[in-house]
Amino acid sequence: MLAPERRTRADVLTAVAIAALVAIAAAVVWWHSGVRGTQSVTAAETLTPPPTPEQLPTAYSELWHAADGAAFRAIGVGGVAVTAEGNTVTGRNPVSGEQVWKYQRDIPLCGVEFQFGTVIATYRDDRGCSQTTLLNAETGARLTARSSYMDDSVKMSADGTYVLALGKDRLEMWRSDLVRTLEYGYVDAPVNPRTQPRSGCTLISAASGASRLAVLEQCPKETADRLTILNPAPKDSTTPEEYSSHVLTEPGGTVSGARVLAVSDSRVVLYLPGTQSSAPQFAVYDLSGNRIATHQLSGPLSDNAVVSHLSSAYYVFTGDSLVALNATTFDPLWGIPRVLGTPTLMSGKLLVPVVDGLAALDPTTGAQTARIPMQRTNYHNEPITLNSVGPTILERRGTELYALGPGQRTS
Template sequence: MTLSPARRRRIDRLVAGGIALVVLAVAAVVYLTSDVRATDATTVPRGTVPAEPTAVPSTLSEKWSVATDPAVGAVASPYGVVVTGQGTAAIAYDARTGERRWSYDRGDEPLCAIGSGDTDAPGVTARGKVRGVMVVSNKNGYCSQVMLLDPATGERHYYRTSPNQPGGALAFGGPYAGWLGPTLVELWRDDLVRTIQYGDEPAPPKPNATHTGCTFTDMIIDDQQFATVEHCAGSPNAQVVLNWTTPDSAPDKPDDQDVFKHTPRATIDTGSTAARLVGITSDRVAVLVSDPEPAVVRYDTAGREVGRTPVDVPATSIVDADRLGDGDRTRPTPAVRDGSTRFSVVGDTLLAVMQESATVQTTPTSTATRPTTEPPTPGVLASDTATTPVTERVEDLTVGWTRAGVLGLPAVIGDQVLLPVSGGLAPVAAGNGNPGIVPTLIPVDRGGATGRVDVAAVGPTIVEIRGDRVVGLS
């Protein structure tokens, strides 16, 4: 039977209407279950960035106080805000007044972490570093939702999803940020594109790509390489493993080396039961070891020891710092970077490690230094194959000073380091820590609060992060 044109048009309209209803229903379901609907974000106009502080205050009193989740902490940003974690929300406050500025709330997803690598405030669109406040939320058992926010406005900048393990932490260094999990590490460049995944990969795309049997307890990142401290089955000693930050771009890389499958630059047996990472450059890594005595050991990119400096850091503090925390949580060594100096806190000791250019002589590996188990080349004497020492310029590391009795991370103001200590803040010279001198104390009334205190300077305000409270002083 042939349908009339009018009837065909009526049936076509009914079919089209049915399709439209199905599309609308699917769209409604997607929206109702989407991250967009579950996200409540409040942004503000861009304000004035405070000037960098240049002088240590002589007196301080509390101006404001807000709560934060102690498991998440808080971020004091040079853009003039302090970002706290409260439930599922990251909330920013004006560092000078304590007034609420912006918020970002994934209402159905608990916060895993907030962090930032910002040391200046050129704007989040400036390339070369991971800029902004990073908020990591938990979804489906992973700390997978990674959002980079503009500290000045709260606007979303970049976003990615990764299989980040719970119990991990953010790390920043060079032009990278990353997540240190108990058995899995990822690094991301400034637009949050992944450059390497290392460890117990959940879905390895190639055979023999995973690195299993080891627990990661520390990580430190530089432009070309990053290091991890690992405790592996069958070994009593802490290992330090050096990897390229971007394996695809590594020189002389194997053809099958990429983001997921890669050969470490070096695997180092520290000979110590515990180790913490306190400095890194493109040529060196500085490792604080507990055995046979506390010392900072410097290794080159081949894993060879090139220097060892005993330090006044209790061995028990190093061992305690190298353990997983409650709930098998792993954390990088707390540190702040100012110019060429990295200030790390281990236990109640502050350790300053400085980067400097140095000229060194090295002897390249040759057949003269082959293992004794390898037979010599017939007719060739070892003396004939020995290579001439090579002079090269490297970015080296040196131990500057240590200072005991600190409560947490310091603030750096000009050429002074403001140490959080019992009863207040103690300024010392950034260059040498004022050895043998008792610094003048700037009293701070902490109202009986005990525990760790991290300090930061944001414009004219000194910010103290005290566990579950963040306090503005001026």
């Protein structure tokens, strides 16, 4: 029988040194991780989504408001209103404004979007707007996260299938679990060189749908904007798959201000600004980049123009009017003047912000069916986006989110 081995003093010292190195490595990882600078307060109980009223209220008044500078539109998911400001995303009771949950980091927010009952929060570090976290919208619980090189500023949008994060040098498409399906534009450390179709281009505007992504870009040595139509989820996310790409020959493609408004499975609609020889217009293209329709506008889109997608139509807020477009063909359905922003749906009607409150419209014809009075405080003509949680309307004006409740203010 062999005698048991004895630990020597050298063995003990070696074990202590290994343990110390492991502790130091763990501390370094923790110090540089996002966990160290993160505070997550989840909901003690889930708010039940309130029912939508069968009939529209006859009046509305302001209930509360909160700073919302990092959002791109009014956010209401399930039974929660969401605000994003500084480095904090907050889920709130839509009636009282009280905090339900909070997610906070020690780096600034780039932007917040929502889709599929989740909130997508993107933060800025030394690699740009690269740190993205997916939160359960009702509880604030962290679901997953991703990190990748991005621009210092991005605009995020959700199309019902994917999330688009657009910067001036590159864009990414993400699935509902934040897995990247496409990168396009500048790549900081490409594994396979020359996988991108072009280099050095500035991305001007983009919009996505379930099966198509349209990008407007300005490329070196080209005298007009380029329209590129892509697969949002090619087989290899690092290798874009183009359906078409061509430099615009239309007059509006040679001046600044063009933008992608919307994308369907078969068409793309652009806004082309007017020139000395042409009026501003909505231009519709097929997937091969052929222009198949144009719709002249009475005036240009403002810099504050906003597009929203509700039910079977897109709604373009031009800056002073609202134009409804068919969601498949992008043919104009109707238009109304003197509005303040984009609408929301409630009780089968389209609610639109107007000077003296809210106009209720027939979504099919645009005919006004009711006028709901409401007085806005501290409003300075900023474009408004609307959302709703049950009977509560969420109205984002500038960098503030206001909650509007049924009834007249009593004090």
